[in-house]
Amino acid sequence: MEAIALTHAPAHGHEEEYTTTGIPHDKMGMWVFLCSEVMFFTGLIGSYIVLRFATPLWPPPASVLNIPLTAMNTFILICSSVTMVQALAAISRGDARKMKLFLCLTLLFGATFLSIQGVEYWKLVHEGFNPHVSLFGSVFFTTTGFHGFHVFCGVVCMAFVTGKAFLGKYTQARHQGIETLGLYWHFVDLVWIVLFTIIYLI
Amino acid sequence: MVTGEHKTPNYMAIFWWLAAFTAVEVAYSSLLPHSEKTLLILGLVGFAAIKATLVALYFMHLKFERKSLGIIVGSTLILGVILVSVGMAEHWLPRP
Numbered sequence: 547m548e549a550i551a552l553t554h555a556p557a558h559g560h561e562e563e564y565t566t567t568g569i570p571h572d573k574m575g576m577w578v579f580l581c582s583e584v585m586f587f588t589g590l591i592g593s594y595i596v597l598r599f600a601t602p603l604w605p606p607p608a609s610v611l612n613i614p615l616t617a618m619n620t621f622i623l624i625c626s627s628v629t630m631v632q633a634l635a636a637i638s639r640g641d642a643r644k645m646k647l648f649l650c651l652t653l654l655f656g657a658t659f660l661s662i663q664g665v666e667y668w669k670l671v672h673e674g675f676n677p678h679v680s681l682f683g684s685v686f687f688t689t690t691g692f693h694g695f696h697v698f699c700g701v702v703c704m705a706f707v708t709g710k711a712f713l714g715k716y717t718q719a720r721h722q723g724i725e726t727l728g729l730y731w732h733f734v735d736l737v738w739i740v741l742f743t744i745i746y747l748i
Numbered sequence: 749m750v751t752g753e754h755k756t757p758n759y760m761a762i763f764w765w766l767a768a769f770t771a772v773e774v775a776y777s778s779l780l781p782h783s784e785k786t787l788l789i790l791g792l793v794g795f796a797a798i799k800a801t802l803v804a805l806y807f808m809h810l811k812f813e814r815k816s817l818g819i820i821v822g823s824t825l826i827l828g829v830i831l832v833s834v835g836m837a838e839h840w841l842p843r844p
Contacts, residue, residue: 568814577817581824588828596835606782617774621767628763631807635756732807736800742770743796747777748789 576726580733583696587737590689591744601681607746610675610682612666619662620742623697626655627735630728640718642711649708649724652731656701663694686745693741696734703727757806769799 567574598604607613633648667687670676677687707727710716716724773795780788805811810818 567816569817574817577820581820584824584828585831588831592832592835595832596838599836599839608778613774613778617770620770624763624766624770627766627803627807628759631759635759638756729808732803735807736803739799739803740796743773743792747773747792 570722572722572726573729576729580729583733583737587693587740590692591740594685594689594744597681597685605680605682607748610670611686611746612669613746615662615666616742616746619659619666620738622655622659622662623735623738626652626659627732629655630731634721634724634728637716637718637721637724642714642716645716645721645724646708646711649704649711653701653704653708656697656704656731660694660697660701663690663697689741689745693734693737696737700727700731700734703730757811759806762802762806766799766802769795 565571565574569577629648629651633645633652636642636644636648675683677684704727707723710723773792776791776795777788780791782788804821810821
């Protein structure tokens with residue numbers, strides 16, 4: 547079936563691309579990518595659950611992991627999600643100054659999350675808890691490490707988008723890049739919400 | 749640009765709900781005796797599901813998107829649940 551893509555400028559001045567699905571191509575692409583990411587993390591979380599149920603002597607997470615520190619890190623990632631969505635809301639109403647401010651804050655929160663995770667890893671390794679010390683150590687570092695890598699990729703992309711924002715590349719009519727990156731960023735936050743509960747609290 | 753026009757949600761209200769649920773989760777986990785495993789798991793998974801739903805619906809704007817996108821995402825989640833359930837079945841089902 548031939549895809550029909552039409553571009554037109556509606557009365558309110560927004561230049562929007564209309565497709566057969568009614569969803570812009572880059573946004574649809576990001577959603578399909580995120581669906582594949584759901585399966586990726588489901589594989590990791592599923593492995594964790596299966597291994598945990600199969601192992602009779604699993605240490606209580608609170609006895610090994612620093613829950614208050616990670617709870618604070620969870621709060622920081624939630625803060626980054628709200629600043630990201632506020633950046634999109636700001637440019638949607640034409641406020642470029644606030645968009646830049648919120649993008650910078652998101653970048654800062656993302657970098658802070660990674661720094662705290664780095665400190666957590668450093669402390670754990672120095673206390674003797676590392677990927678090859680136990681099954682828990684192995685799945686903990688694999689799962690949280692892959693999530694951390696996703697946050698790192700998000701921070702790199704965020705730096706790029708923030709740079710473009712300061713160069714004035716986003717306007718009220720054209721800001722799809724911010725929404726697309728925002729989807730990825732919120733997904734990373736969503737995955738952390740699940741990981742924090744399953745790995746740290748249960 | 750979210751597909752279609754919609755009223756901007758109150759993002760700060762969503763943020764405070766997420767922060768509150770995180771605090772409740774941590775308190776629930778530390779206060780509930782770990783012998784109450786089923787209650788602990790059900791409660792915490794419930795809180796996490798509510799938080800994840802809030803992020804997906806309001807921050808990712810899934811609530812305001814077309815139904816077709818919801819079907820795509822929903823199918824993925826169903827497949828994810830099946831994947832984990834099949835893995836868990838090894839422990840739930842009686843061994844031959």
